[in-house]
Structure formats: C-alpha cells, structure tokens
Amino acid sequence: MKNVAIFASGSGTNAENIVRYFSKSETIKVAVVxxxxxxxxxxxxxxxxxxxxxxxxxxxxxxxxxxxxxxSAASDVYKRQDLIVLAGFMNKISDPLLNAYPGKIINIHPxxxxxxxxxxxxxxxxxxxVVAAGERETGITIxxxxxxxxxxxxxxQAKCPVLPSDTPEEVAAKVHALEYAHYPKVIEDLLAAxx
Ligand code: GAR
Numbered sequence: 001m002k003n004v005a006i007f008a009s010g011s012g013t014n015a016e017n018i019v020r021y022f023s024k025s026e027t028i029k030v031a032v033v034x035x036x037x038x039x040x041x042x043x044x045x046x047x048x049x050x051x052x053x054x055x056x057x058x059x060x061x062x063x064x065x066x067x068x069x070x071x072s073a074a075s076d077v078y079k080r081q082d083l084i085v086l087a088g089f090m091n092k093i094s095d096p097l098l099n100a101y102p103g104k105i106i107n108i109h110p111x112x113x114x115x116x117x118x119x120x121x122x123x124x125x126x127x128x129x130v131v132a133a134g135e136r137e138t139g140i141t142i143x144x145x146x147x148x149x150x151x152x153x154x155x156x157q158a159k160c161p162v163l164p165s166d167t168p169e170e171v172a173a174k175v176h177a178l179e180y181a182h183y184p185k186v187i188e189d190l191l192a193a194x195x
Contacts, residue, residue, distance in 0.1 A: 002028045002077075002126075003074070004022070004028060004082065004084075005030075005031060005033070005074065005083075006018060006034070006087050007084065007085070007086045008040075008043075009035050009036055009040065009091070010041065010088050010090070011045075012033075012040065012041050012043075012045045012046065012087070012088035012185065013045070013088075014088055015047055015087045015088070016047055016049070016181060017184065019046050019049045023049060027192075028107075028191055030050055031051075031076035032070065032081075032090065033052070033053040033056050034055075034071075036058070036089075036091055041043050042088075046120065046169040067096075068097065082096070082191060083104055083190065083191060084104055084105040086145065088108075090122050093105060105171075106143065106186075107141050107147065108140060109141045110127070110128065110141065110175045111140075111141065112139045113150055117149065119151050121138050121150070127169075127171040127175065130171055131167065138174075139159035140155055140175060143155055156182065158181075161174075
C-alpha cells in the first residue's frame, strides 16, 4: 500500500475528491491530511470519510520536525509517505519538508503556469486576474514543488475556455471541474510510475 499525505488550507473540495477516489483502492491510501488552519472545511470533509487530520502552527511548520513526525506516524509502511499532495495549500513549503521529501511533493495550481503564478496568486485571485486580462483560456497545472513559488517541473496541464461573459466565479467552477477530473489520476499514475 502506497501512502499519500495531503496538505490543505481551506475548504478542501480537492482533498475530499482525492480521498473518495482512493477510498476503495487496494494500492493507494490517503493516510493523513495536514493543515495550517483549524477552522476550515477540509477537516470535516475528510474526517467523515475516515481520514485523520491535524493542524500545525507556523512555528511547527518552519521547524519541520513536528510536521515530519506527524507524516511518519501516519504511515504504516517504512514510516514515510510515498507522496505529499498539496491541494489548496496556501503556504510555501518549508525547507525541512523539501529536504526530507525531495521530488515527492506535488502541487496543483489553478492556472496555466507560468502564467498567473507566484506570490498573491491563489484561489479566486487567480481567476480574477485571468478575467481582467481578457484571457480566452485557462486551466490547471500539476507540478513538482521546489524552493521557488509555482516554479517546479510541470507534470500535467489541462485547459478550459474562458468566455467573454464569464465571471471569476464561473471560471473557478470550470477550473475546479478540471482539478477533480485530473488530480487523482495524476497521483495514481505518479505512484504507479506511469508518468
Ligand atoms: C484550488 O482551486 C487549488 O488549485 C487552489 O486553491 C483551490 C482550493 O480549493 N490552489 C492554489 O491557488 C495554490 N496556489 P479546495 O480547497 O476546494 O480544494
């Protein structure tokens, strides 16, 4: 059984979708969800599906050791997670985590990187910028995490049209649909070393 940990900061619809996708899997299990926020939807979403979730403080995240200990404790194989999946996680990953899991941390960004990435570009802010620029298409990017924001090697992208009449909320809905359709499959393929 391969173990996956999800990091999420907010509502957690992607986290829930990933947990549901693997709930019957015999090879992949979402072992734990970690968050920097206590009062956000992701906890209830995954807890009701039987996945534990924990909150870490800013200090614990920067230190790394308490977060790494949670990841180890939640793994039933070799005390390691096979993949760390960021799903709406709004902090930059700290160096201790990057060093402990090199090449094993992936993120989903709600735009076609390198466009609309970087500091301040998260969630609805991305879609507002896309609409304001009059873009005719946007999409999702799944990429490895490195020490720079939104700059790691791209694993997968998918596109959707943006209509002149679309609001940022309508663009967000289209992008979320792409995320739900593709993120679990990309995780599955990565863990099976198919990509
Ligand atoms: C998702 O659209 C994700 O791509 C985005 O936040 C949303 C979280 O939604 N992530 C970023 O903007 C990271 N820079 P969710 O909490 O419902 O899964």
